[in-house]
Amino acid sequence: MERIYKYSYLSIIFILAIYMLSGCTPMRPPAIHTYDDSIENYRYFYISATGDYTSSSRVYGNQYGVYGGTTKSINPATLISGILFKNGFIQVNEVSPNNAKETMIVNFGETGRRNVNLGYSI
Structure with a gap:
């Protein structure tokens, strides 16, 4: 009987270690494309509308037996x-010809999905 408990504890520790390692992945650095102009030459900016991005985390249980999770949402723009x-x-809401040379256009995007350990990252 002691042997069964020993193996079950080891398997739980192993599963938790794999779960924690797959969730701690560093992000790739963002790709920033710049041109010859300096950012000091701009006064205005136009950013295209983006949708909300939502992330969630699950809590499987704690000492009180609570199950649930949290959800966070953000709009990158x-x-x-x-x-x-x-x-x-x-x-500005649109780039007008009067201030076009002083307006920078900012876009947001995401790269594809990449596999990391037992999970994935976007």
């Missing part, structure tokens, strides 16, 4: 706009 606002840029 709002996040990028906030950073640019803090740096003194002005957001």
Whole structure:
């Protein structure tokens, strides 16, 4: 009987170790494409609308027997706009010919899915 408990504890530890290792993957650095102009030459920015991105985490149980999870949602365009606002840029709804040379166009995208250990990362 002691042998069964010993193997069950080892298997649980092994499964938890694999689960933790597959969830701790570093992100790839973002690809930033710049041109000859300096960012100081711009006063305005235009950012295209993006949809919300949602992530969730599950809690399987704790000492109180609680099961559940959390869900977080973010809009990348709002996040990028906030950073640019803090740096003194002005957001415009469209690029007009009057201020086209002072307006930078900001886009958001994601790369494909890559397999990491037992999971994946986008």
